[in-house]
Amino acid sequence: MHESSSPSHDFLTLADIVGVYGIKGWVRLRIRLDDPNLLLSLPDLTLVAAPDAPRSARQSVVVEALQVHGKGHIARLSGIADRTQAEVVNGREIQVAAAHFPAAGDDEVYWRDLVGLEVWCTEGRLRSLLGKVKTLFETGANDVLVVAPCEGSIDDREHLIPWIPDEVVKDIALTERRIEVHWYVDA
Numbered sequence: 001m002h003e004s005s006s007p008s009h010d011f012l013t014l015a016d017i018v019g020v021y022g023i024k025g026w027v028r029l030r031i032r033l034d035d036p037n038l039l040l041s042l043p044d045l046t047l048v049a050a051p052d053a054p055r056s057a058r059q060s061v062v063v064e065a066l067q068v069h070g071k072g073h074i075a076r077l078s079g080i081a082d083r084t085q086a087e088v089v090n091g092r093e094i095q096v097a098a099a100h101f102p103a104a105g106d107d108e109v110y111w112r113d114l115v116g117l118e119v120w121c122t123e124g125r126l127r128s129l130l131g132k133v134k135t136l137f138e139t140g141a142n143d144v145l146v147v148a149p150c151e152g153s154i155d156d157r158e159h160l161i162p163w164i165p166d167e168v169v170k171d172i173a174l175t176e177r178r179i180e181v182h183w184y185v186d187a
Contacts, residue, residue, distance in 0.1 A: 010097065010098060011046070011048070011095040011096065011097055011098065012095060012096055012097075012098050012101055012112065013032060013048075013093045013094070013095050014031070014032055014033055014038070014039060014042070014045070014093075014094050014095060014096055015029045015030060015031045015032060015033070015039060015073075015075075015093070015094040016029065016030040016032070016091075016092075016093055016094075017029060017047075017089055017090055017091060017092050017093070017094070018030045018072075018090075018091075019090060020083055020086040020087055020090060021069070021074045021086075022083070023082065023083045024076075024081070024082065024083075025076060025077070025080040025081045025082050025083065025085055025086045026074045026075065026076050026086065027074065027075055027077060027080070027086050027089065027090070028069070028072060028073070028074055029066075029072065029073045029074065029075050029094075030072065031072075031073055036066060036073055037066065038102075039063040039066055039075070039094065040063055040066055042096050042100055042101070043096075043100050044060070044096065044097060044100055045060070045061050045062065045063065045094055045095070045096055046058040046059060046060055046061060046094070046095050046096070047059045047060075047061045047077075047089055047092045047093070047094060047095075048092060048093045048094075048095050049091075049092055058095075061077050061078055061079070061094065062077070062078040063075050063076075063077060063078075063094070064076045064077065064078055077089070109172055109174070111136045113174055114133050114136065114145070114172070114179065115133050115134070115135065115136075116132055116133060116177070117132060117133050117172075117174075117177050117178055117179050118131075118132055118150070118177060118178045118179070119131060119132065119133060119145065119147045119159075119161065119178070119179045119181060120178055120179070120180050120181070121154075121181050121182075121183050121184075121185060122170070122180065122181070122182050123182070123183065123184050123185055126185075128154040128185055129150075129152050129153045129154060130147045130153060130154060130159050130161075130181075130183075130185070131147040131148050131149045131150045131153040131158075131159065132147065132148055132150045133145055133146070133147055133148075133179065134146045134147065134148040134158070136163065141162075142162050142163050142164055143162075143163035144160050144161065144162055144163060145160070145161040145162075145163055145169075145179075145181075146158060146159075146160060147159040147160075147161060154185060155185075161181055161183055167182070168181055168182055168183055169181055170182050
């Protein structure tokens, strides 16, 4: 499970171009996918200069080759044949229309689908609204929900809840826009 920085569901950011590699136009990528090889098979990828860039700033791209390099990845992109061209796209994102991205499996959920859901906490017999999911992040032990206060929430504080299915995260109801957790309310 990986974080998606874009709150919009129209386009999904799959990778960030974080540098150049060599003189033949390869770029360094920070990939936001569990399976990096999806970059090689997804249709209609686009390069975007900024997360909020207009559609006119989008440029079609094909990931022609992808290799693991150190702790990251390097890629050869269509239309980029030398270091100078690679430097021009440094800092851009590789995105895909959400409609082209594979649907989550029956027992899976994408992080982007959790952002904005209400988080209800059950502690003993008490059920309280903690807030809404602001974002998620990875840690070494488990992923963490960042829950921001909202109208009707129990307090005005941000809560961090470990993503531990069945033990802490009891239920996800996407259609009802809520997550049920068994956790404690900070005093």
